[in-house]
Amino acid sequence: MEALDYRGFERDVTALVDALVQASHCVVLTGAGASTDSGIPDFRSPGTGLWERLDPMETMSVHAFWQDPGRFYRLASETWLPPLLGARPNTVHYVLAGLEAAGLVKAVITQNIDGLHQKAGSRRVLEVHGHVRSARCTRCGRHYDLTALVQRLRQAGIGPYCTCGGPIKPGIVLFGDPMPPAFEDAVSEAARADLMVVVGSSLTVDPANSLPALAQQVIVNNLQPTWVDGRAVLRLPYPASRVWHAVADRLRALSIL
Ligand SMILES: [Zn+2]
Incomplete structure (x- = not known):
């Protein structure tokens, strides 16, 4: 630089x-x-951009979420989500x-x-x-703390589904939202x-x-x-x-x- x-x-x-x-x-x-x-990290900065290594449509799109909610959270937990959750x-x-x-x-x-x-x-x-404070069931609307949800998914190895069975979507605006x-x-x-x-x-x-x-x-x-x-x-x-x-x-x- x-x-x-x-x-x-x-x-x-x-x-x-x-x-x-x-x-x-x-x-x-x-x-x-x-x-x-x-x-x-600034995901869109030239040279340092995460998107030069990852396709945003793979990781942060509505399509990717609905196609496989479990995979969506796995990719998020391995890439852009952790720095956001612990930030000050x-x-x-x-x-x-x-x-x-x-x-x-x-x-x-x-x-x-x-x-x-x-x-x-x-x-x-x-x-x-949007924001990473919470997530919401796409079926019944129940709110979840996103940090707690991500921890639960990692530890229990279960899918991001509500007690009602609906996929839980993070409170952020995904590509296509x-x-x-x-x-x-x-x-x-x-x-x-x-x-x-x-x-x-x-x-x-x-x-x-x-x-x-x-x-x-x-x-x-x-x-x-x-x-x-x-x-x-x-x-x-x-x-x-x-x-x-x-x-x-x-x-x-x-x-x-
Ligand atoms: Zn629900």
Whole structure:
């Protein structure tokens, strides 16, 4: 990877802090880059991507789930699921939760399924791709804790079936699933936003990547370029944890945080 250029860092953070303080309805949109410091690999990063070794349609699709629920969980337990279940929030999550408590952020829309915004204390979190906290029987609707379910499947070697016999589906949006109700709320929040800050998302996944188009102003904090950069009022091409750590320092100095 090329060395990052930090020459504009201080100036860019100042501009971000100014925008956060001036906005009346700031909404943050987070992606994989917000969780990399929590040890969750960015499945779509070039070079390191899990999907270069695995076919997403094999591991994370509705089709794969219905074809063989047992195999679906086995593959998930061997690949993308374990890092998510044990993860802890990092600076990015804690600072965003602090900004919400201080009234500077009204909502966090996240493409991540790790639940780390809630663990850090964020209250208005719209999880447009679902989450790994629970799973639900596709027949009777009974809820299950996903961590406990995965442990039970491993230890007992049984299938992911409810007491009623129905397959139990994790609470995440699989490829081929419809968008959850949280997406409608995300659209409303984006349309209300006078400022949307994109954090750690390359904006490649449909339809969540269209949300910044609805906001009045957009700021992008992502290492790679995104489609919305051309209309962004500010771009911060640095790691999210560096940026939000610096933002928190500035706001504390201003006695805002
Ligand atoms: Zn059931």
